[in-house]
Amino acid sequence: MIFHTPKLYIDEFVGVSNRFETLPLAFAIQKAYGHEIILDWHELDSFMVGGTKRGKVGMLARLGAQRIRQCDRALFDTLGDKKVILRSLDGPDELLNPIYLETARRIKLTSPLAESIRRSFAKLKGRPVVGVHVRHGDYELGDENIYRVDREWPAVPIWWYAQTMLAIKKVQPNVAFFLSSTGDPRAFRELYEGFDVISLDALSPYTYKGADHASTVNPVADMFALGCCPVILATPISGYSHWAANVFGSASDCIVPMSEATRDDPRRGLVRLYGARLPRWRAAGYTGSDTLALGGQFADIDFGRSADLKWL
DSSP, rough: OOOOEEEEOSSSSOOOOOHHHTTHHHHHHHHHHOOOEEEOOOGGEEEEETEEEEEOOOOHTTTEEEEEESSOOOHTTTTTTTEEEEEOOOHHHHHHHHGGGHHHHHHHOHHHHHHHHHHHHTTTTTTEEOOOOOTTTSBBBBSSEEOOSSSBBOOHHHHHHHHHHHEEEEEESEEEEEEEESSSGGGGGGTTSSSSSOOOOBBBOOTTTOOOGBSBHHHHHHHHHHTSSSSEETTTHHHHHHHHIIIIISSOEEEEEEEEEEESSOOEEEEEOTTOHHHHHHHHHHOOOEEEETTTTTTTTTTTOOOOOOOO
16 A cells, blocks of 8 residues: 655745744644645745755645645644645644744754854944844835824834834943844935944845835845844834744844834833744734833843844
8 A cells, every 4th residue: 555645835825934934833734644844935045944845836736735724723633644735824722832933943044144144243243232123015104103003014113213222222322233124224214323233235036025025135034133133123013023033043022112102102012922923922013912011111121132143
């Protein structure tokens, strides 16, 4: 009797950080049923995922496949030898929570990109650093004078980052900032005025997702570099901020704008969710759960820490 290894495919149905969120479920399925995990991702020339292979989700792969967009335990228990196209960012807590960080350790950046990160942070010569993640593009600004969570993907106004950077500099005068962003980091001029700011020199080869997702800097390397920062001014809800702060490397303190933040009342919050999965991070962004209001202070955040590069 010939036994065939069942296949599990993940295609480019969302951006790369959200695709990372499908991997714990994929490995849980593999552990339970022996599926071969096949990734159809452009960015696999920037990193590799141990225990997977690269392939195409073509017509033959789609033929007879079960498409999974949401996966509870009842559905998980039926997968057995089924061919799967996986598009679920969530799954049974009891299966995914124990392997979440373990799964992230399977993702390895290529050596040239890791070296680019080391080279960029070496310019700081051990100075304290704070990461800044500006997610615009498909994240939209409403009223630019106020941050409101009144849409699915709310962008953070640039003034909020600039004011928070200035407040941090008053506490830690020799701090430098690492800027990660959609588009061209240099376009955010307000974030360079009076601050020492660095970004990566690794250019992005990826244009397939369109203008809303386009970046000058390689987005994978940029996310890994952001993950080296012990403190991050994050974009709430963004899976990119989440993976950098709460999954890659060691734990990062996230400073985020709280809903109704204005120039006169920038309303900052502190989120520490290292090891938690994306749904909990997104709940914090939408509802304010797991968020400590900072007021005009910074609680016990240590701004004297330099970049952590040991995990690259």
